[in-house]
Amino acid sequence: xxxxxxxxxxxxxxxxxxxxxxxxxxxxxxxxxxxxxxxxxxxxxxxxxxxxxxxxxxxxxxxxxxxxxxxxxxxxxxxxxxxxxxxxxxxxxxxxxxxxxxxxxxxxxxxxxxxxxxxxxxxxxxxxxxxxxxxxxxxxxx
Numbered sequence: 001x002x003x004x005x006x007x008x009x010x011x012x013x014x015x016x017x018x019x020x021x022x023x024x025x026x027x028x029x030x031x032x033x034x035x036x037x038x039x040x041x042x043x044x045x046x047x048x049x050x051x052x053x054x055x056x057x058x059x060x061x062x063x064x065x066x067x068x069x070x071x072x073x074x075x076x077x078x079x080x081x082x083x084x085x086x087x088x089x090x091x092x093x094x095x096x097x098x099x100x101x102x103x104x105x106x107x108x109x110x111x112x113x114x115x116x117x118x119x120x121x122x123x124x125x126x127x128x129x130x131x132x133x134x135x136x137x138x139x140x141x142x
Contacts, residue, residue, distance in 0.1 A: 013098060014094070014098065014109060015094075016045045016046070016047070016094055019045045019092055019094050019097065019113060020043070020045045020092075022109065022110050022113040022114070023043045023045065023090075023092055023113055023117050024043070025110070026110070026113060026114040026117050026118070027043065027117070029114075030118075030121075034121075034125075037074065037124075037125070038121050038124060040087065040088065041071075041087070041088045041089065041090055041121065041124055042087050042088070042089045042090070043089070043090045043091075043092065043117070044089055044090070044091050044092070045091075045092045045093075045094055046091060046092075046093055046094065047093070047094050047095050048062035048063075048065075048093050048094075048095050048096065049062055049065045049068060049091070049093050049096075053065070053068060062093070062095065062096065063095065063096045063099045064096065065093055065096055066092070066093055066096040066097050066100060066112075066116045067090060067091060067092050067093065067097075067116040067117065067119060067120040068090070068091045068093075068120065069088070069089070069090050069091075069120040069121070069123035069124055070086070070088070070089050070091065071086065071087065071088030071089060071124070072088065073088070073123055073124045073125065073126050074124060074125055074126060075125065075126025076126070088124055090117060090120040090121060090124075091120075092113065092116060092117065092120075097109075097112055097113060097116060100112060119132055122135075
């Protein structure tokens with residue numbers, strides 16, 4: 001279905017609240033037992049990752065980081081919060097997600113948000129980036 005130029009005239013880019021709603025739906029759609037195991041993980045949406053976070057990862061552009069898990073994962077005994085410990089949090093970075101989405105028209109925005117959220121939740125479950133890359137490659141294999 002073709003979209004005319006006039007169809008775009010009144011449209012706006014998805015807001016922080018829109019991304020948060022997509023993330024909330026993705027969390028609600030997680031199968032058990034993952035949904036219960038991730039119940040205490042909060043999700044926050046920001047425009048971009050802070051400069052200190054980007055520097056920590058050696059990133060030059062804020063468009064390089066779509067999400068981040070902070071906290072102590074279940075594999076590191078994050079199941080029992082300690083006094084003064086901040087909650088485990090998945091941060092989603094709206095502008096980086098929108099940039100990726102605009103360049104990959106084979107995915108809906110909801111699919112991109114879900115993918116980033118699940119990737120970051122993987123860290124909560126104790127998986128490294130390499131572990132998750134291997135899982136994704138195996139899932140994509142014929």
